[in-house]
Amino acid sequence: xxxxxxxxxxxxxxxxxxxxxxxxxxxxxxxxxxxxxxxxxxxxxxxxxxxxxxxxxxxxxxxxxxxxxxxxxxxxxxxxxxxxxxxxxxxxxxxxxxxxxxxxxxxxxxxxxxxxxxxxxxxxxxxxxxxxxxxxxxxxx
Amino acid sequence: xxxxxxxxxxxxxxxxxxxxxxxxxxxxxxxxxxxxxxxxxxxxxxxxxxxxxxxxxxxxxxxxxxxxxxxxxxxxxxxxxxxxxxxxxxxxxxxxxxxxxxxxxx
Numbered sequence: 001x002x003x004x005x006x007x008x009x010x011x012x013x014x015x016x017x018x019x020x021x022x023x024x025x026x027x028x029x030x031x032x033x034x035x036x037x038x039x040x041x042x043x044x045x046x047x048x049x050x051x052x053x054x055x056x057x058x059x060x061x062x063x064x065x066x067x068x069x070x071x072x073x074x075x076x077x078x079x080x081x082x083x084x085x086x087x088x089x090x091x092x093x094x095x096x097x098x099x100x101x102x103x104x105x106x107x108x109x110x111x112x113x114x115x116x117x118x119x120x121x122x123x124x125x126x127x128x129x130x131x132x133x134x135x136x137x138x139x140x141x
Numbered sequence: 142x143x144x145x146x147x148x149x150x151x152x153x154x155x156x157x158x159x160x161x162x163x164x165x166x167x168x169x170x171x172x173x174x175x176x177x178x179x180x181x182x183x184x185x186x187x188x189x190x191x192x193x194x195x196x197x198x199x200x201x202x203x204x205x206x207x208x209x210x211x212x213x214x215x216x217x218x219x220x221x222x223x224x225x226x227x228x229x230x231x232x233x234x235x236x237x238x239x240x241x242x243x244x245x246x247x
Binding site: 016024 | 146149156159160165166167169174175176179207236238
């Protein structure tokens with residue numbers, strides 16, 4: 001193999017890799033949607049802690065989550081390192097969501113100064129993992 | 142002397158297979174149709190090349206049914222990733238001219 005042929009092969013590999021990697025960009029959308037839903041759920045539970053409001057918010061959240069997961073599993077590409085990235089993101093989300101709810105219901109009932117930033121905190125984990133995945137999908141190998 | 146071209150992987154070296162492996166190296170897994178469109182080949186050509194890669198132990202084929210749709214997912218195995226990385230490394234050495242120069246430039 002000649003030098004120029006090797007260069008052409010490498011250029012082709014970069015082009016194909018870049019095209020394939022861009023197929024994993026959907027995870028940013030997943031992170032945004034999940035983050036927004038988590039934010040709304042936390043705000044509703046924290047600021048309107050009536051049984052019907054909480055029930056409605058939880059119901060809508062689970063329906064939305066089911067739709068989101070169905071959409072995600074029908075994507076054509078699973079981004080590189082997705083399992084670990086998403087696992088860490090969901091773990092951190094669970095921890096953040098649990099802490100915001102636990103501390104908020106005990107010490108800051110219906111206090112917007114706790115629940116608004118708390119809701120934003122619960123939105124962050126999957127926004128960050130989505131962003132990391134997107135950044136990885138834009139960077140070349 | 143060990144010329145990098147001796148380290149080129151014969152299975153991956155074929156242009157279409159090289160493109161398929163390059164596409165799969167960039168992702169965890171991808172659907173058959175996505176790889177077909179990315180590499181710009183026909184279903185039958187991709188199917189044929191995937192069989193070769195699967196036999197070499199470089200590609201894993203996974204068939205699942207989501208709803209009413211049957212989906213075929215392709216992924217590189219650990220051996221496939223290692224072979225591709227080594228192949229690209231050898232190409233890089235050839236491209237940079239880090240090798241002994243032969244009269245024909247090969």
